[in-house]
Amino acid sequence: MYMKIDFNSDEALYIQLRNQIIYGIATSQFQEGDNLPSVRELAEYIGINMHTVNKAYSILKQEGYIKLDRRKGAVIAIDIDKMQAINDLREELRVILAKAICRDINCQDVFKVVEEIFCEFERG
Amino acid sequence: MYMKIDFNSDEALYIQLRNQIIYGIATSQFQEGDNLPSVRELAEYIGINMHTVNKAYSILKQEGYIKLDRRKGAVIAIDIDKMQAINDLREELRVILAKAICRDINCQDVFKVVEEIFCEFERG
DNA sequence: TATCTGTTATATATATTGTATAACAGATAG
DNA sequence: CTATCTGTTATACAATATATATAACAGATA
Numbered sequence: 001m002y003m004k005i006d007f008n009s010d011e012a013l014y015i016q017l018r019n020q021i022i023y024g025i026a027t028s029q030f031q032e033g034d035n036l037p038s039v040r041e042l043a044e045y046i047g048i049n050m051h052t053v054n055k056a057y058s059i060l061k062q063e064g065y066i067k068l069d070r071r072k073g074a075v076i077a078i079d080i081d082k083m084q085a086i087n088d089l090r091e092e093l094r095v096i097l098a099k100a101i102c103r104d105i106n107c108q109d110v111f112k113v114v115e116e117i118f119c120e121f122e123r124g
Numbered sequence: 125m126y127m128k129i130d131f132n133s134d135e136a137l138y139i140q141l142r143n144q145i146i147y148g149i150a151t152s153q154f155q156e157g158d159n160l161p162s163v164r165e166l167a168e169y170i171g172i173n174m175h176t177v178n179k180a181y182s183i184l185k186q187e188g189y190i191k192l193d194r195r196k197g198a199v200i201a202i203d204i205d206k207m208q209a210i211n212d213l214r215e216e217l218r219v220i221l222a223k224a225i226c227r228d229i230n231c232q233d234v235f236k237v238v239e240e241i242f243c244e245f246e247r248g
Numbered sequence: 249t250a251t252c253t254g255t256t257a258t259a260t261a262t263a264t265t266g267t268a269t270a271a272c273a274g275a276t277a278g
Numbered sequence: 279c280t281a282t283c284t285g286t287t288a289t290a291c292a293a294t295a296t297a298t299a300t301a302a303c304a305g306a307t308a
Binding site for chain 2: 019022023025026065078080081082085086088089090092093094095096097098099100101102103104105106107109110111113114115116117118121
């Protein structure tokens with residue numbers, strides 16, 4: 001259980017936390033059915049407040065990455081609506097690719113980076 | 125000069141404004157050397173405060189999309205450091221692709237969306 | 249019963265966001 | 279010179295977001 005949190009980042013702690021868990025799922029570090037630490041446990045481990053972890057978990061639940069249960073705690077449960085996911089992806093890519101195009105980055109350049117990141121995640 | 129601003133969005137106005145201008149550059153609506161409206165003019169046009177526009181412009185300057193001049197106002201001036209831009213791109217793609225991988229979206233799926241967006245921008 | 253879950257409720261402090269009013273300095277057109 | 283256009287800076291204010299702190303509740307479990 002490794003969590004890379006940067007307290008000096010301009011990114012909110014609960015967003016960093018959410019992203020770290022998403023990385024964990026993408027790299028198969030966390031798999032369907034796996035338990036995440038309890039909000040109190042993870043808060044203690046990282047050294048932040050319980051509510052900050054709770055907020056991250058709530059968002060992960062809302063976004064369809066985990067299910068929350070009073071008995072078992074937080075459990076990885078991916079809600080795969082691929083059509084919806086591709087539409088979300090398109091929206092997010094639009095801004096990023098606009099920036100890239102401004103810098104003369106072409107389609108092939110992007111493909112290369114995308115491929116690299118896929119390899120990076122597949123290796124874990 | 126078309127600016128699509130959503131007052132109900134959870135995205136800050138100055139960020140939306142920045143993105144709209146970046147879209148404008150990516151679609152060649154704005155070209156190197158072109159003048160943007162003055163902060164007061166654009167603020168008036170959209171119906172928001174001058175400082176909100178000023179913040180958007182300041183960020184665009186800091187990120188290397190425009191230059192600010194007391195004489196000419198805001199002028200499109202792209203700072204192309206392609207190496208740096210690709211590294212920035214990689215960082216931004218990492219989170220987005222992690223989310224995609226969680227939803228069983230593969231490399232080819234992403235390529236398709238990227239290609240679509242490139243076409244979309246090229247058409248303007 | 250004691251202890252573990254997530255959940256909810258308050259309260260507080262700080263930072264961010266957006267607005268408002270005002271003034272300043274450089275440049276420019278009349 | 280004057281009036282007017284730039285971006286820039288300063289100050290103040292309200293609303294919201296972020297993070298912490300303390301506490302309690304309800305369900306599940308050993």
